[in-house]
Amino acid sequence: MSKTSFPYDGPAARRLPWYARSEPGTWTCEPPPADVRDFHVGLPGYAPTALTELPTLARDFGVGRVFVKDESARLGLPAFKALGASWAIHRVLARRPAGGGPVRLVTATDGNHGRAVARTARLFGQRAQVFVPRGVHPAAVTAIEDEGADVVLVPGPYDEAVRRAADAAAGGPDTVLVQDTAWPGYERIPGWIVEGYSTLFAETDEQLRASGVEAPGLVVVPAGVGSLAQAAVAHYRGRGAGSAPTALMTVEPDTAACVLAGLVRGEPVSVPTGSTTMAGLNCGTVSTLAWPYLRHGLDAAVAVTDAESADAARELAAAGVSSGPCGAASSAGARAALTGDGAAVRRKALGIGPTSTVVLLSTEGADANPHAEEGAR
Template sequence: MSKTSFRSGNPAPRHLPWYVRSAARTWTCAPPPADVRDFHAGLPGYSPTALTELPALASELGVGRVFVKDESSRLGLPAFKALGASWAIHRVLAQRADRGGGPVRLVTATDGNHGRAVARMARLFGQCAQVFVPRGVHPAAVTAIEDEGADVVLVPGAYDEAVRRAADAASVGQGSVLVQDTAWPGYERIPGWIVEGYSTLFAETDGQLRAVGVEAPGLVVVPAGVGSLAQAAVAHYRSRRSESPPAALMSVEPDTAACVLAGLGRGEPVSVPTGATTMAGLNCGTVSSLAWPYLRDGLDAAVSVTDADSAGAARDLAAAGVSSGPCGAASLAGARAALTGDGAAVRRSALDVGPDSTVVLLSTEGAAANPHLDANPHGDEESR
């Protein structure tokens, strides 16, 4: 893809695919529902995931403090996805109960984490699940979904084809509901509930930061696939109108599938071809239609990183005691790309990041979420 440049007209270093929007911190939106975290707190096994401070990374990045939000164990699963799946399924079942509905077959497509979360929550709520899995997913990931009690359908095509197959399957009969974590025109309500579910992650982070004397972060770095988690970050931080100065928000994608970065550079959603990447959960060619307005108006910056960048970040996080898969480690790789190296002074200024800033990195999955790293990584997902 072509290199992007600052919206202000200042060129980014040519070796770093990069975008920045100086007006993002003035944009505001409505907050997520206040009752989402209370719902999650009532689920079996709920506890806030760890927020781990890593002083060595703060020194490396030239900032005051660095914290990693560690999603390697969330409601018994190795990724954050259960937050969105549980809230969305809760809303689906509540709505059907109001209409006198019976049992539900919950249908979805996945490259691993989302499908397993839907299957787990379907079992918890006494429902059945059908999960469409595209090519390239490691058999261990498929087995993990099956072990949750789901009916798994293997699709010989890529992720987009699996989504189409899941949508077709859910449209047959009155007892099926598609629970997909990406939106398109005409299908946005349930993806919106999934995004609302992610708000618990940020509410937890607020409390954990305050407990160590930090009122608000200066920069939050979020891995992005179709943009749903990044949308949740924007909705959380851009709805806090009284916060000054507001946090800067930056998305990170694989350089082989940077649909958010490409769209921001063009000023409109675009689809990009995807290639093989170890960041399988971020291997998305099209941004969610629901997420796009939030990302366009509320993200300060976007950057893309290589598999080697992510692998190095995962190794460094592991050495510091944080289990992180390539998708989760992308946040550290992105922070390194933006805050260090050639042109870093310009990028740091654009993000208003200085030696006293607090940086929060979202590590969205643990190493256990990636059994397919030793395989040929052709999964075309997934909905961060």
């Protein structure tokens, strides 16, 4: 069972797109593989990213503690995507016959995933071809090219770039699609990408325990096609019975809220996408691999505007956390859900009170998305 509500933040405010599960979730799943973290630890430049406590946000949100998992410097890149790309490419190459020639790794991207694939391909001595949809800032395209990738510009939305990449990767055994969304018949490599993200949550567990927190009350995850949210569900719902409950909430642009729309309908749906500064979240179709996890494992979903994301990015910057529009979406979503008119109902649905701990995933630094400055204007 699920429910949706659209409470007003004020008489002249927009409606808040909101979903909440009507009953406590009891769904569980298999946890991610235990050897992913060991692989990442062995990569050049690996270090856990910072988990920063922000008391000001805790006061604003009316909770006990707020922590931000800061992915602005991950394996030499300004976003978390290197975790999934590196693990998936490692698994791809491990399955190839010894002594084989180089592989062309193909993907589509709104920016960070493509750069991560290109960087990992170069690290492992492979080639990369990256399809980029319209709307991606030229500086982001240049950053991918600087990693040595062959970039193909697509005069269409993200979903069209994914189709073009899939077609290009069908050219032979030495070409492999490394895409972070799944569809029927293409799920193994997206599954490896999701497994790679598990390192982020393993680090967070350790860092929270060092701060005296056994488990957070709420984790807020930016959602594009849903792969990172799937990793969050696999981590927090893969612990089995008896673990402390953690509510999981996704955040999307209000112009591309495919996860929220699917949860409202109870089935995956594709939505038209517009222009948003949250470019990495500008996705109209949820991953088929992620959907069962999101449908059964999420507790809530919310959609925010570019202006709300820009405000959140400025607040985080003032607190010393570098966050681009996609990363700041988690803070914007938490503020929208936990404050304002109707907040009491939303907080009850999430099980959040004045002593709760909230973790915000800031998935990219301000330098990862050139739109960040534009969104702040």
